[in-house]
Amino acid sequence: MTQKQASLLTRSRRLLRRLVDRPASVDLTRYEALLPAVGAREPDLRELTDAGLTDAAAALRGSDDARPTPTDEQLVEICAIGREAGRRALGERAFDVQLLGVMGLLTGRVIQMATGEGKTLAGAIAAAGHALRGRHVHVISVNDYLARRDARWMRPVLDLFGVSVDWVEPGHGRTERARAYGCEVTYGSVSEIGFDLLRDRLATSTADVVQRAPDVAVVDEADSVLVDEARIPLVMAGSVASGAPDTEAARIVSRLRPGLHYETDADGRNAWLTPAGSSVVEKTLGGIDLYSDSGTRRLAAINVALHAHVLLTRDVDYLVRDDKVQLINTSRGRVAELQRWPDGLQTAVEAKEGVPPSDQGEILDSVTVQGMLARYPTVSGMTGTAVAVAETLREFYKLEIAVIPPNESNIRVDAADRVFATQADKFRAVVAEVQRIHAGGRPVLIGTQDVAESEELAGKLARAGLDCVVLNARNDAEEAEIIAEAGTKGAITVSTQMAGRGTDIKLGGSHGTTEDYEQVVELGGLYVIGTARYRSSRLDDQLRGRAGRQGDPGGSIFFASLNDEVVLAGAPDVPGDPPTDDNGEVTSPAISRHIDHAQRVTEAANLEIHRNTWRYTRLIERQRDDLLGYREEVLRGERAVELLRSRCPQRFAELDAVVDETERARICREILLFHLDELWSQHLAVLADVRESIHLRALGRETPIDEFHRAAIPEFHAIYPEAERLAEATFSEITVDEGGADLAGAGVRRPTSTWTYVVHDNPFDSDAEQALKKVRGTLRKRRG
Incomplete structure (x- = not known):
């Protein structure tokens, strides 16, 4: 066999393995072929001063290449400079696998990288690479803490690239926000960036707009943002009274x-x-x-x-x-x-x-997380669990995933689930397992389903003489500090679900010595216990992934019962009467397959709810985009002036006699924008009412989504002529004197205060409920 044939055979085998193991992932061959060239640049870049390194990065600027993704040569240079910048600024020389992640992000992929493999540095290098090509980048995190931490942490790296960086958080004022968004790279939580978008949409002066046009989004914890929170609406309201x-x-x-x-x-x-x-x-x-x-x-x-x-x-x-x-x-x-x-x-x-x-108010505007991210021409992301949502990412965002191999092989030992007949039996077994593991000093992290369960389990552990730290929604402000110490010898940490996501758990503790680290390694590393299977296998994998970082030893096990929520929701009809031992543990191997099935049913139901919800919100997002185009013409152009000059020439002349051109434009603009925004707010209220009752039309054998469109489209098209008619009427009635125009007297009054919030998934949403029942019924029929 020739060398060429052997190489082709090896590549074919790798492709087949990828299709079997990771069917939704892209081939990394193109990226891997560039790594030798990156390595070849390393000696030369090390010889440069800091200023010389920045100059090397600056050479990438000014390209007239209009392609949305970098060329291979640009990828090599960005990665080579990024590796050297990370080494100098942080003492972290990026591994080859991190550079594969950088290339994936720069070419618009969602990259899957294991916990502790360096996603934060990869994201920063990719953001710098986009910025050098003239793009404006938002690095979007799941919370404000991570956005602030990562911006501060990665700033020295981006400084060596010569790329400006800042972040937004709730305490920032308009000036600070405008400065942050004026930088080439802006870090922020998904909600904070979304709220700024809503505020900008209600601006009546260009000076009040803080964001630039959306360009590139690099989404951290992409599965959480793009899937778990995708349907959540961010809302801007005008506060009127307390309910x-x-x-x-x-x-x-x-x-x-x-x-x-x-x-x-x-x-x-x-x-x-x-x-x-x-x-x-x-x-x-x-x-x-x-x-x-x-x-x-x-x-x-x-x-x-x-x-x-x-x-x-x-x-x-x-x-x-x-x-x-x-x-x-x-x-x-x-x-x-x-x-x-x-x-x-x-x-x-x-x-x-x-x-x-709490305050009640009129909804002025809203946007779903999915709708917000759809505005970015380029979206990429990073997470530790992308494969499980690959089809969702492809369906809703047209995104492909790139599975990046770990730098060190994962040697974590994942034990088979232990299933019990009742929750009482299960929790007795959990406490016994913690006692057994803790006796040798091995650190234990326990993932629970909710706050109540975490505190109940902490009480049981205390009665068994085991001291633990509880991390739940009651003390989430200390989350990163608590979870960072979960790898300390003898530590027992009880947590709810996504404990400290974005924070590394280091064996021996965050400030431990090499000796502390080696002691915990000898004990087997961090031991993760799940008290129940989550509604998604992805959440199970995220909990398991807290152990075994960067080739460290670790272990995990899940306990389950036939009364767990995922079983009752997905497959409550347990086949037969499964046998149990004296401790209530189910001994039939078939029961684990039943729990897997229940979890798949729940995952399918949630996907159908997501799909069904997006069918409705997609039309609203399209209407909003159309309205924003019209609004931009009013805000930045002369549309309002031309409209009111042509329709109310006498009143326009009166106004022209007492105010200058700038003030006249402001008055016309504010009148038309006021009515446009009021009508959009009313339109959202009408659509909410239609959406709430639309499922009833299914009783008449009508398709709810078609009926929604029939109701929503004519209502929307009436907004523009009605806004112009109302603006004409207001302008005609406005009082004009030496002081100018009395807008408030003519009824042009904005809310005295505005506030933002996130609408929690409505648990009583009729469409969601119908979709959930439909999916469950279909899957149960197939199972039968």
């Missing part, structure tokens, strides 16, 4: 009994009054008829209060902290800052818990 808590409804439903006065569906997603419950409520309210026209409002209040009381659980779905209800992000197990439920549900939960009501 009045319906304490009477909360008091009434707290006295109702399940099964007698109300029932819930099997999925725990809806609750309703029985005839007996309706009778009790009607008598308590003084004998009214809830189902008459006059009783509709009270029935709605009772239903929302019932949902809050029955379906939302304290310390699972939300916390009460500092006299406020704070939602828990289900995908990360931590407090969801600024998130709230819509449609009165937030106020109902506040009434249930007896805390002051």
